[in-house]
Amino acid sequence: MIRQTLSVLRKELLVEWRDRSRISGLFFFAMAIVILMAFASPSEGVLKQQAGGILWIGLLLASTRSLDQSFATEMEHGALEGLMLWPVDPRAVFYGKALANTLVLLMVALAIVPLLFGMYGAEVRGSIPVLLGFLVFGCAAIGAPGTLFGGIVAQARGSSVLLPLLLFPLVIPAVLAAAKGTTVVMEGDPMGQGRSWLGLLVAFNAVHWSLSGLFFGRVVEDG
């Protein structure tokens, strides 16, 4: 299964590399949200405090485009069915795609964070590895359930509308934890709250990465 997971991951990254317009589209989408929010904010002080939240709003909205496209590629010539019949273990398909979706989102996050420093005057008063931890686990928390729901809605009409309707309520706790954690790392964390938020994110990931992997076979197989 590990070999197949890595093969699926490699294929996903190859597709992203061959059509780089997708990831650049995601980046510009998230960047547009960050810039618009900067103009809407009443003062620089407020803007600085909101930086963490705005980052995660941008990433959450951009993720729906990324997840939708991830399965659109599979549906064009029925490739997802081809994977099942080849056969590739459905768990390998899930973990390969979820890892790729997480990596894509993480790349967008890493490109957006410097904008927050430049435009919002945000700074990291806490530890940079902890900030990276929030970015990694936050993106993963969107990536795993997003891949599962992406698979569910891929075969339905209006999948781009259905995906956020299903995904957003589920990932709200994780996005709240990521936003709050990012903010305390940026603003300073005298009360040591960051560890609790990071713990919540890790627990959310542990549950969703294991359960989504188990359920994915039911999503993509007939019967």
Place this chain on the structure above:
Amino acid sequence: MPSPPTIHIDSLARRFGPRWAVARVTMELPPGASCMLTGANGSGKSTLLRCLATALKPHEGGIRFGNRDLWAHRDEIRPKIAYLAHQLHLYDDLSQRDNIDVWARMGGLSADADALLTRVGLDPKRNDPVRALSAGMKRRLALARILIKAPELLLLDEPFGALDPDGRQLVVDVVREIQNRGTTLVLATHLPTSAIHICDRAVVMEAGQIIWHGPSGDLP
């Protein structure tokens, strides 16, 4: 390659909503048999093929692959089946070579992409994404994709669709090559004249049922 087992289709039925696409079909495919499924559009031949490919679970009856129930043991049997589907199972954003490499890696198989592409009449040096290929070239690439496997059961759904006369002859040649290894063949087509050269048996379907079967040379 081990000899393929006999395939028993036993009162197979599959519905979509209230409509039965395949209704109580019973037939047997001995090892190395080559069978053409023909009939008008919507007669159930593609659904029957998809059940054989384990893409669809039968709602009634079943298929035995040797002594094993095909659906229950699909994980073990799927590597022995190659299926050229109506949908071509290709990645539009990848090149033809990438597609062959990706599918070979997924199956843990080794494949000489250049040789396979040349075999199906494609230029291995061409590096365009698949979306830039014509419908006929995509079908040739899908044929190359199934050549990665050494199947015991080969399933072809409308393999001559979108192909020019050279392409149709290529399909006949490639399928004969695979048949020479003893592979069992089931081919669905509504153009039986092209398939008659590679299939010794024919089954005519209508409304999900078999209405005629016999040697392909006697096809009505």
